[in-house]
Amino acid sequence: MKSILENRPELARQVAEVAEVAGYLWQKGWAERNGGNITVNVTAHIDDAVRALxxxxxxxxxxxxxxxxKGxxxxxxxxxxxxxxLARRPMENGAVIRILDDCASYEIVADNPVPPTSELPAHLSMHDKMIAxxxxxxxxxxxxxxxLVALSHNPAFLEKDVLTNLLWSMIPETRAFCPKGLGIVRYEMPSTLQLAQxxxxELADYDVVMWEKHxxxxxxxDIMEAFDFVDVLSKSAQIYLTARSMGFEPEGMSRRQMDELKEAFNL
Structure with missing residues (x-):
């Protein structure tokens, strides 16, 4: 069967980036078994032939x-x-879906009838907001x-912006490359509309949101930028926990030093 990616280089590039990031997630130990999900809006790379599928x-x-x-x-x-x-065979472990005109349903159009992630309501809700x-x-x-998940087990870190400021203070790059910090969603059952809502x-103020204990x-x-946001926050969490494992509370950068970064990088 002919793949939807054939003769569509931009669509193929988007899927290749998803596969690359999927490999990074597995290598980092962030994607046990079937853990984690990725969705990418590829509408800009869809032609009339695909719309007719x-x-x-x-x-x-x-x-x-x-x-x-819609559409x-x-x-x-x-x-x-x-x-x-997904990293090795993206079109066998993912699929392209089309949102129907009622904006409440979808169908799979390529390459295989692989049902999408169980977190689809949350993911599509995020995409709806991003378009808006x-x-x-x-x-x-x-x-x-x-x-990051380990830190979410401490109730003190679940108060607004406590974890953001801690992670920003661990290394200057985190303040520079994740300038909105980390939003917090208290525990909700996975795959529910409550979690999506x-x-x-939180996405009104943040580009990264922590789901407590999840x-x-x-x-x-693009998917690389989304990955980078998580990667820099995770590095800060590693620095904090490494210092704690050495027996001391890390000093972190001062508020003045972080404000200097904000001014220098026009954050």
Whole structure:
């Protein structure tokens, strides 16, 4: 069967970047078994021939109405599929879906009828907000960074911006490259609309959101940028926990030093 990627270099590049990031997540230990999800809005790379493709699945409900997604196309990691397999064979472990005109349902159009991630309501809700915001963001990533999840087990770190300021203070690059910090969503059952709605509220102020005792979600202009947000925050968490394991509380940068960074980098 001919792949949807054939003769569509930009679409193929988008899927290749997803595969590359999936490999990084597995290598870092952030994607155990089928853990984590990736969705990318690929509508800009869809031509009339793809729009004319028949569905290869039944129509499925999203669970909510997302008015900005009418007619959009997404590449999605498949549910119960492993990141390490997505890295090697993306079109066998993910699929392209089309959002229908009711903005409440979707169908799979290519290459295989691989059902998308169980977190699809949260992911598509994030994409709906990104389109509404008009910032040009196209990617949403959910993963399980070990050190960040560990920090979320401390209630003190779940207060607004406590963890943001701690992580910013560990190394200057974090303040520079993740300038909005880290939003917090208190524990919600995975794959629920409640989790999706709580995440959307936090994305009004942040590009990365911690799901308590679960993982993080990041959005960005592309999947590499979304990954980078999580990567720099995770590095700061590693520095903090390494210092604690050495028997001392790390001093961190002062508020004055962080304000200097904000001015220098026009954050």
């Amino acid at each position: 028949p569905a290869i699945s039944e129509v499925r409900l999203i669970g909510t109405v997302l008015p900005h997604l 959009c196309y997404f590449f999605c990691k498949g549910t119960n599929r492993r990141m390490r397999d 915001d008009g910032k040009g963001y196209t990617a949403a990533l959910h993963t399980h960074p070990i050190e 709580a995440t959307i509220r 993982g993080v979600c990041a959005v960005g202009p």
